[in-house]
Amino acid sequence: MSQARHPGLKLGHEHDPGSGEVEALVFGFWIFMMSDLLIFGCVFATYVVMLPQVADGPSAAELFHLRGPLIETTLLLASSVTIGFALLETKHRADKRRTTLWLAVTFLLGAGFLFSSTHSLLGHLENGAGPSRSAFLSAYWLLVPLHALHVAIGCLWIAVAAAQVRIRGFDWVTTGGLLRLSIYWHFLDIVWIGILSVVYLGAMI
Amino acid sequence: MSLTDFIDALTGRMTLEALPFWKMVQNPTPENIVNGAIATGVAAILVLAAIAVLALLTYFRLWRTVWFDWLTTVDHKKIGIMYIVLSFVMMLRGVVEANFMRANQAVGFDGGFLSADHFGELFTTHGTIMIFFVAMPFLSGVINYVLPLQIGARDMSFPVTNAIGLALTASGAMLVMASLLFLPFSIGGWTGYPPFTGKEYSPDVGPNYWIWAVTLSGLGTTLTGINVACTVYKKRCPGMDFWKMPMFVWASVTTAILMIFALPPLTVATAMLALDRYLDFHFFTTDAGGIPMLYANLFWLFGHPEVYILVLPAFGVWSEVFATFSGKTLYAYRTLVWATLSIAVISFLVWVHHFFTMGQSAGMNAVFGIATMLVGVPTGVKIYDWLLTMYRGRVRITTPMVYALGFVMLFVIGGASGILLANPTIDYQVHNSVFLVAHFHNMVIPGTLFGMLGAYSFWFPKAFGFMLDDWWGKLGASLWIVGFMLAFFPLYAVGLLGLPRRSVAYSEAAYTPYTVVAMLGALVVLAALGAMFWQLYVSIRNRDALNVYAGDPWDGRTLEWSISSPPPVYNFAVGPEVFARDAFWEEKRAGHAYQIPDQWEDIELPANSWLAPILFFSSFTLTFGLVWHMWWLVILSLLVVVGALVARSFVIDRERTIPADVVREEHLRWLKAVREAPSAPRELEVAPGNWGRPQSEAGVPE
Amino acid sequence: MSHMDKIDESGGQMESRADERSSYLRGGIASVVLTVIAVLAVVSDVLPDWAAWTTIAVAGILQAVAQLHWFLHIRLHGQAWEDLQLIFFTILILVLMVGGTIWVMGDLTARMM
């Protein structure tokens, strides 16, 4: 049985009591993520269907600018790399301090993302582009906040995971948790590519 | 803040009108009195039943048992049993509601005795309950109980998650039950189509109940699906490669995959409906660009795979039942596997047949009509495989076989009516009539429900260590079959005559004879339920004579029959290894069954967890608060949910160890009992005196 | 340390920390490059609409693949194959659901015009 198969994290020896469990946990978590991916898929489909349904409200082209989304893209991408670094410290050095440090950096990047995206959402709200204005805006206000909600949950999870590393050290439960956390976080980045492309870049064409 | 503000915040949108008798007291018209009396009576029965249960538990000092052995358990067997108990309780309600509807339509010429709203609530709760809280928990329960035993595992991959799945499903069921005390439930049907269920046309809280109940059930189902898939992938015993898995395992894992991939569109659709209702979004409204048709599309993206989630586990059960009671190996196992897998894939390709009449182009309807007819092919393959399994076998007619034979004949009829409906031109004529009602009940009762009841009679002796009384069992099964035919065959005819579904009344006297027969059928079904409960009572009373502790009452073929009945908590004293598909059967044939292991090891099992019961209560209060806009309750419950999850992640997983000595002693005691049990020939299979040690036919050439 | 620590299950040598670090960096750089390409395709305003859409789509898909490869270490061989099968099946269903929804709803809207 391998533990190296998921994001490059080797947890210990073959007969480590926890390794089979971690393997199952990670596989189960993959399945869960796939189900979540389909949720996003349906929401994306809704967004595309609703694009022309602007009623008397603003359309995508009138509403969106690239600055905010590009900042958010940068933050999220950077955080994908830093969470990878956190895992490397776990894997190669079992270094609590460095692991939590990189987790903290990831947390801050995630918080920055949330700040920026909340800022632009509030801006839309002030301009009268809230979800009640049109079906198109409803779809927008479902898709983007749904992703942001995932990021917020991810931030909470990072905090909990860091606390666990500090308190419990690297047993198979915490390392298994970190492994799943990193999958979750990378997954959010992949979904964001979709949002950037379909919502924001699409609006520019 | 004044006192009234405070009370308003406390009660949200709930007022005295929520009470079932309020309208009748305020405005005692004859119609209000009839409907109010029924609603009040039902609510009173519910309250009294709850009080009785609590009192009995207290009187017999069972609270410790309930908490430690059941509510906090993570044992897949107990979880399975609880699912099935939940399902039976809800089934009782569903069938009683069906009887009310049938009675109302029997006198429905120019108006029945129910008000339109009351009738609407009845078909909505009936449909919702039967699908989400009868069929789904039943099949989850059977899979939970049987699957780990069949693959030689000690538990599911994620025992705590498993318990949470049950907790969420049960709290959804409780929410539907709560709607009997605090009215109203939705009247929008089990499909909950907007714009009717949107806030413009349904400003009351009814659809909220529906949304949250379905959401809870959906979450629980997704968790179950992930768990089952992972268990089959990771927990098979040595030697069991994919092509040695029993057919029921194949059916379960395919179902699990459907659960994982089919639930998301439903979650999204109901979430969007909730946003429309709570936060003034405009997905499905008639103004501001909303598109109600999108809801239908998303709902059926879920809905069609859902019907295969319902029926595939039953197909798995039939495969076991036909093989066991024909004393033959399953005919064409591999084609059955391929048929199962292809049904799963095709089930994602046909959803449009549920709304042929919505207005899309004829070409598109043709595509989906043809795709739909294709499903008949793998299903037909299965039917032939089961028939050929019986061919030249020594077929024994036991209770599960009565269900199985009823299934084969009725399901083919239902399938034929489905092929008719798959033709868009015909569908245009009969859609939304009770012809459709007849069709889907014809699939779901002989298919799913008979499958689950067959599973219940088949595996009950495994779970509890004694047989179910065969005479009452056969009576129950026959009543189900006859009752079904009386209740639904007339609907085909009266549907063709034009009676629309969901009608509280009609103005065509010619319909009445049919609806009267249908009502009699519903009564027969009620009697069938009665026979089943009586069977249970009789069997418990005679449990000593019906004892099958030795574990193999049916001359079984797969691993679950190779252990004691009921199985020990750890399932297998020593982890099994298999060399053949009918693993236990082959062992019996080779004379290797019931060997004494030469090595004993301590067994580690996951310890109980309080997480599931906490989530059960808090998800109920959370959704109840959401239904009635009691925001304080929502926030409080959310805090509990998140707090419990976070706290749990800090708890170091405890395991409890069962020492090797105990395992050895238990196992030897059982082996001794096996040796001492007189072995029963198959003619005595269902008589008292089948001690669970068959005079096996495994030695006899097939 | 036993030899087990150095051997990865796919049979190859387990990568060193520096190698793995550079894998994340490579993934990061690839993502940046692809994002820039997609952004340029729309803001430069030289491409016709269909070409801009195609560029965005291709860049987006490539970026998803790049992240799966360098961040999530999904490979075509070894144990990660099981995960990849899962991903492929998910993509199949995703295409059916998203494509199907857009097709059906598109048809309906067109007929309402």
Ligand code: HEM
């Ligand atoms: C036990 C015998 C049963 C009887 C007598 C019965 C009777 C009925 C009746 C009278 C209706 C309303 C038909 C109408 O709209 O005119 C109905 C609807 C329905 N039933 Fe049953 N039923 C039974 C079992 C089941 C089972 C086992 C299931 C599913 C597992 C089920 C699922 C449904 C659904 C989904 C609806 C549609 C509700 C709606 O219109 O939204 N029923 N049934």
Ligand SMILES: [Cu+2]
């Ligand atoms: Cu269908």
